[in-house]
Amino acid sequence: MIAAGRDLYDDPRFFEGYRRLRDSGAGINDAIEIPAMSRMLPPVAGATVVDLGCGTGALARRLADAGAAQVLAVDSSRRMLASAAPHPRVRYLRAGLEELTLPACHADLVVSSLVLHYVADYPGLVGRVAHWLRPGGRFVFSIEHPICTAADPMAGWLTAGEGTVWPVDDYASEGPRTQNWIIESVEKHHRRMSTLIGGLIDAGLELTGIDEPVPGPAALRSQPHLAEHLRRPSLLVLGARRPRQRA
Structure with missing residues (x-):
């Protein structure tokens, strides 16, 4: 089994497959995730921003171009950071x-x-994020939807009769899951x-936003295969804010 971070994204087989996927534009990032994150993000002019798991830095650079005063872009993968512009x-x-x-x-x-x-200790990380935020500061993140991560292994669409179904099993049993995605046993x-x-x-x-985004009409016209994401949500986007005064 290969965990995330430096082990996964520094694996040369995974890194090359991931790079090809992002370069092709065939994944959900460009068509679904980036527009959804953009809708959830607050204005960033003059802001100090931290990007957790920045990869090659695309989101960090977009925020800087949108006026953020400084962006700290953090990732554990040497290969990803070496590819960051x-x-x-x-x-x-x-x-x-x-x-x-x-x-x-x-x-x-x-x-x-x-x-x-990919993060094992979600409550611990969220607690530290709350500590890092200034009063009124915002936390916005996207994650694979729990419907997608429930079954173990994460097998994807299954054949049922003449069609397909998405298995949702063991939803209440939280913890590690394995998936063959680009390489085996992620x-x-x-x-x-x-x-969450x-x-x-x-x-x-304080919760400020929740979205289960789907591809829009233009994305569906250019990439008809994205229609499968209308049958079940692929992503969850959450927004939260540190209160200006603690209760």
């Missing part, structure tokens, strides 16, 4: 999210794109919707 207001840092420490009230915005399903972590939202509330954050 420089930007005058983006600083790249190689670190695992489990061990990342930052000063209290450091950031106006913390973001994470399709990374937290480890992810399944959590219920209530756990409850973790934000337990950390003292």
